[in-house]
Amino acid sequence: MKRILLFLILTIALILTYFGWTTYPKLDLISGFSAKSVASGHFIDHRPLELIEAQDNDIDLLDLATNAIDETKKQATASVYGIKKRKAIYRHGLGATLINDNFDTSKPYLIPKRLKSKPGLYPYGNQKPQDTLFDNIDYQKLNVAVDNAFDIGNRKEKRSRAVVVIYKDKIVAEKYAHGFNEKSKILGWSMTKSITSAVFGVLVQQGKFDIYKPAPIPEWKKDDRKNITTNDLLHMNSGLEWVENYSTICDATQMLFQAEDMGKVQMDKAIAYKPNTHWNYSSGTTNLLSKILRSQFKNHQDYLDFWYMNLIDKIGMHSMIIETDMVGNYVGSSYGWATTRDWGKFGLLYLHKGNWNGEQILSPSWVQYSATPTATSNKGYGAQFWLNAGGKFPDAPKDLFYCSGFQGQMIAIIPSKKMVIVRMGLMGDKAFDFNMFLKEIVETIH
Known part of the structure; x- marks a missing residue:
């Protein structure tokens, strides 16, 4: 015993x-x-x-x-x-x-000013999209391709929540999983990084920021980080230390779930490589970019307003909300929410080279810059956008570039096909076959 x-x-x-x-x-x-x-x-x-x-x-x-x-x-x-x-x-x-326990919930806080909705049909308004038929689309095959992205019954193999296919500015296919619809706001995770990049693009278009100058961070001026440019940060090419591995405790998880000032986490890291020599994916870098954006405005209200009034609401993404950290800065790496249709509008902005219904929100050169491979990424990454230039999706067009988020969020922009494809879900590319998904949809256009 x-x-x-x-x-x-x-x-x-x-x-x-x-x-x-x-x-x-x-x-x-x-x-x-x-x-x-x-x-x-x-x-x-x-x-x-x-x-x-x-x-x-x-x-x-x-x-x-x-x-x-x-x-x-x-x-x-x-x-x-x-x-x-x-x-x-x-x-x-x-x-x-x-x-955390130190946060004062009774303290007053600022909220961003928002532009009102515009009248008109999608995508330049928020009214129901107009039904349009194109002679060069095999709609039967297209609907099958979209259906193939979703699970049958109670299976959990593909776990798509929404798919929207846009061709020549018209929604030509749209489907939602049970419990979701065109009004459902869905977290884009790291697709938010592309939004953060676009805010810099707006500042550049307005002549208010030079990405090729050393990053405006006073703490770096006296050490070997002084030569890191905002361009390096946008390309994940700064050489700063960072570990991003969501299966364990790491820099990224500690930042998202413990840090008060998320941008400061990457800012405080030492340099490990000479800038522009070593590509390293870092959500901390994007939150540092958000912190840099904050420094460009005289007050916090102007910073909060700018993202919406000069970009997000400007292109009718009125459902979008980007959440903030404890110090009030946007979590530009990860916390953007919007309807699937509104995520599609962001893709259309880039498909049209920064032009939105006649207004140049971003310069065409910025869109080209965003979709140009950084030399150290094996043709897989641009400026906070992922690229297919290196053939990650072998059966999809090489000019495809895309926003990508945890668990398989995607906005695929395909200029050669005049298409934007949005997929929201709970299963990433280790389980969901994005190559086949994109191939089947693109092949329905003749």
């Missing part, structure tokens, strides 16, 4: 040791991710907790979290086994923000 008791004690001790070594350090991130996901999904897109837990939080270890929503306080909390409790608050105009 003593041997059995000793065995049980040792077994429990080993289990607790293993848990403490492998999982306990992650609990803060688990509860942080869960609280933020619940607050955003519920208060931005009005999803019930059950749907968020079953879909948005259907990620390894997140099932350990216990979540709760407070409708009165507009907040969500999460904990793991009653410990590591985290809170995310929702504020109108700013979305949900994961906060």
